[in-house]
Amino acid sequence: MPEGTLCNKKPVDTAEGITTLLADQSGKKYYEEMTKLEIDSDLLWKTIQNTCKSRIRTWLEICAHCGMCADSCFLYLVNNKDPKQVPAYKIQSTLGEIIKRKGKVDNAFMLHTMEVAWSQCTCCNRCGTYCPHGIDTGIMFGYLRGLCYQQGFVPWEMKIGAGMHRVYNAQMDITSEDYIDTFQWMVEESEEEYPGLTLPVDVEGADIMYTVNAREAKHYPEDLAEAAILFHIAGENWTVPSKGWELTSLAMFAGDWAACKMQVQSVYDAMDRLKPKRMVGTECGHAHRATVVEGPYWAGRPDGRTPVESIHYIEWLAEALRTGKLKIDPAKRIKEPCTLQDSCNYVRNHGLREVAREIISYIVEPGYFIDMSPNKEHNFCCGGGGGFNGIGRFRKQRNVGLKCKRDQILATGAKLVIAPCHNCWDAIRDLEEEFEIGIRWSFLKPLIIKMLIIPDHLKPVEEDVEDDVEGDDE
Amino acid sequence: MYTLLTGPVFYLALGVCMIGMIVRFYRYFNGLSWQLDRVAYKAWPSMGFKGAVRSIYKWLIPYGTYSWRSQPVMTAAFFGFHIGAVLLPLFLVAHNIFLKEKLGISWFTLSTSVADILTWMAVISLFFLILRRVVLPEVRILTDRKDWGILLISMAPFITGLLARYQVGDYSFWLTAHVLTGEIVLFAIPFTKLSHVFLFFASRAQLGMDFGIKRGGIRGTKMAW
Numbered sequence: 001m002p003e004g005t006l007c008n009k010k011p012v013d014t015a016e017g018i019t020t021l022l023a024d025q026s027g028k029k030y031y032e033e034m035t036k037l038e039i040d041s042d043l044l045w046k047t048i049q050n051t052c053k054s055r056i057r058t059w060l061e062i063c064a065h066c067g068m069c070a071d072s073c074f075l076y077l078v079n080n081k082d083p084k085q086v087p088a089y090k091i092q093s094t095l096g097e098i099i100k101r102k103g104k105v106d107n108a109f110m111l112h113t114m115e116v117a118w119s120q121c122t123c124c125n126r127c128g129t130y131c132p133h134g135i136d137t138g139i140m141f142g143y144l145r146g147l148c149y150q151q152g153f154v155p156w157e158m159k160i161g162a163g164m165h166r167v168y169n170a171q172m173d174i175t176s177e178d179y180i181d182t183f184q185w186m187v188e189e190s191e192e193e194y195p196g197l198t199l200p201v202d203v204e205g206a207d208i209m210y211t212v213n214a215r216e217a218k219h220y221p222e223d224l225a226e227a228a229i230l231f232h233i234a235g236e237n238w239t240v241p242s243k244g245w246e247l248t249s250l251a252m253f254a255g256d257w258a259a260c261k262m263q264v265q266s267v268y269d270a271m272d273r274l275k276p277k278r279m280v281g282t283e284c285g286h287a288h289r290a291t292v293v294e295g296p297y298w299a300g301r302p303d304g305r306t307p308v309e310s311i312h313y314i315e316w317l318a319e320a321l322r323t324g325k326l327k328i329d330p331a332k333r334i335k336e337p338c339t340l341q342d343s344c345n346y347v348r349n350h351g352l353r354e355v356a357r358e359i360i361s362y363i364v365e366p367g368y369f370i371d372m373s374p375n376k377e378h379n380f381c382c383g384g385g386g387g388f389n390g391i392g393r394f395r396k397q398r399n400v401g402l403k404c405k406r407d408q409i410l411a412t413g414a415k416l417v418i419a420p421c422h423n424c425w426d427a428i429r430d431l432e433e434e435f436e437i438g439i440r441w442s443f444l445k446p447l448i449i450k451m452l453i454i455p456d457h458l459k460p461v462e463e464d465v466e467d468d469v470e471g472d473d474e
Numbered sequence: 475m476y477t478l479l480t481g482p483v484f485y486l487a488l489g490v491c492m493i494g495m496i497v498r499f500y501r502y503f504n505g506l507s508w509q510l511d512r513v514a515y516k517a518w519p520s521m522g523f524k525g526a527v528r529s530i531y532k533w534l535i536p537y538g539t540y541s542w543r544s545q546p547v548m549t550a551a552f553f554g555f556h557i558g559a560v561l562l563p564l565f566l567v568a569h570n571i572f573l574k575e576k577l578g579i580s581w582f583t584l585s586t587s588v589a590d591i592l593t594w595m596a597v598i599s600l601f602f603l604i605l606r607r608v609v610l611p612e613v614r615i616l617t618d619r620k621d622w623g624i625l626l627i628s629m630a631p632f633i634t635g636l637l638a639r640y641q642v643g644d645y646s647f648w649l650t651a652h653v654l655t656g657e658i659v660l661f662a663i664p665f666t667k668l669s670h671v672f673l674f675f676a677s678r679a680q681l682g683m684d685f686g687i688k689r690g691g692i693r694g695t696k697m698a699w
Contacts, residue, residue, distance in 0.1 A: 054505025058677055062670045065621050067606075067613035068545060076612070083615035092616070125689075129697075130541040132533055132552070133674055134681030293688060297512035304514030304688055351693035377690055377697050378540055 004033025012163030027156025045103030072130035119394035122386035145255030161250025203239035209276035244270030249290035253387030264295030285343030285421035332451035339414035343421035384427030494664025525686015526679035558596030630655035
């Protein structure tokens with residue numbers, strides 16, 4: 001059975017393995033090897049028999065082929081209503097066909113299936129809410145990705161991402177030491193401006209255990225500082241775990257369920273170890289979906305809940321504004337047309353449709369907020385969800401996918417797009433680069449910090465009054 | 475022929491349909507798995523129940539969901555057909571006389587004029603649904619032979635019923651044909667896509683539980699999935 005050295009059915013679970021894969025630029029050799037990868041049909045069929053039970057079987061069977069899902073899919077809409085982009089067609093011609101053939105499919109079919117699974121569906125689950133029978137094609141694509149992963153047909157970046165979780169318990173090669181060091185360093189940088197700002201690491205029994213997206217430590221460390229500043233000003237008793245700090249899961253995008261379990265278990269272990277009252281996760285959509293919504297099931301928790309109550313960053317923020325822990329200076333509110341990107345993963349898939357709007361009511365001058373249409377649980381995917389943003393092989397398709405969000409934003413006339421989700425934030429940044437429509441985009445943290453009223457006792461102490469008076473003359 | 479169809483074959487068709495669907499219902503719910511579906515059905519029965527009821531209820535109301543509202547013409551055709559398809563077999567006067575005779579039960583009946591309207595509405599809607607299948611590329615690509623078979627099976631009792639109703643040609647022939655095609659529907663329900671007659675409720679209940687227990691409904695928001 002030909003298995004490539006890079007592209008094969010084995011998960012990557014060593015640092016060397018990851019380095020070797022990364023050295024293969026853009027996965028050139030990896031994808032070459034994939035064209036020769038054989039399918040283990042017996043394993044595929046056995047897996048389907050064991051895991052494809054009444055829900056998905058019934059979905060595939062009773063689909064009335066009515067096509068009502070077509071218009072729900074942004075990829076169908078932006079691809080000139082190509083019938084091959086109809087959700088029902090996409091899943092019937094891939095998963096449906098694999099089942100019909102009892103797993104006896106060839107290499108070309110699996111290559112095609114991989115393309116459909118990662119470039120024609122972002123698992124936004126919008127179609128699920130459009131089907132009279134309640135058929136959720138996004139769920140089935142998640143399942144299909146798992147089958148593809150098992151057979152080695154997974155985009156290069158996703159294989160690496162899942163491997164990162166296996167090796168580092170994070171989506172990037174950041175060790176726990178790196179993470180704490182970076183966070184510590186960022187906090188020290190802001191200490192002068194915010195006296196008393198500290199990084200409480202591994203404090204037991206805190207009110208809040210804060211978890212992040214590894215990208216923040218690697219590429220956007222200011223996000224870490226902002227989180228610390230906001231908790232500090234709100235007077236929260238918070239902590240970060242030195243292990244189990246990563247909220248995200250590229251393993252979920254990859255369909256590597258074993259890695260998904262390992263990843264969320266590391267966070268749940270931190271909860272058990274530190275016994276915080278609650279966990280607050282950063283402004284990320286899929287990370288919330290992975291660790292809070294799906295994770296308990298991967299970890300085998302029969303109640304489907306995390307060990308301690310877990311909330312999204314916007315929930316904490318709305319609460320802090322509501323209770324007055326954070327106060328906004330009305331003069332500094334946003335006074336330009338702005339809109340909000342609803343993340344599929346915590347709005348449609350976790351019901352947080354009003355929370356961000358409550359925050360908006362505090363931070364945007366009345367009259368300047370324009371909702372996208374459609375919005376809330378009916379909002380379209382940013383165009384880069386489900387791993388789409390990160391896959392070089394499907395970049396062209398992703399860029400076409402961005403058009404839907406571009407047009408939605410243009411229709412609002414907004415100059416600023418508030419995107420409390422890493423994936424959406426990336427997609428909106430990329431759509432500005434691609435189409436140059438003249439917008440800015442932002443997470444909530446930096447916006448809020450700019451307009452906070454800082455309580456006197458948290459302000460920097462003015463060392464010399466005379467100096468200050470002189471300073472006024474300038 | 476008529477005696478055979480209205481006698482043993484009728485009981486057989488009804489029996490196959492009912493038992494078949496009980497089996498399928500049982501197998502559906504028995505096959506749900508909290509770990510595979512990632513929905514904690516048993517841990518949150520009340521949230522699940524509310525979600526399921528809401529999901530079924532909203533979708534049974536014409537224009538009751540965002541999806542129904544966004545495709546108004548399709549929705550009109552959908553309900554135009556389904557209202558007739560559910561009410562006519564159960565509440566037509568002639569059907570009730572038949573049921574009384576065969577099973578000793580009868581209930582509320584529709585007046586002839588209402589029945590006529592519902593029947594014509596169903597037939598016209600069916601033609602529209604067929605037209606849609608032929609004309610719209612996004613529906614055409616999904617359509618296979620089985621879909622045409624289902625349409626044919628579903629349409630036949632309406633057409634034969636109308637021909638008998640208006641006594642076009644040989645009344646007794648059309649009546650026999652009507653009984654036969656009706657029984658074909660009963661036989662087909664458990665084994666074809668027509669199983670949605672019952673499995674619609676199962677599948678909707680499942681997604682309702684999914685959203686009620688785990689996804690969008692968890693934070694107390696009342697969405698119609």
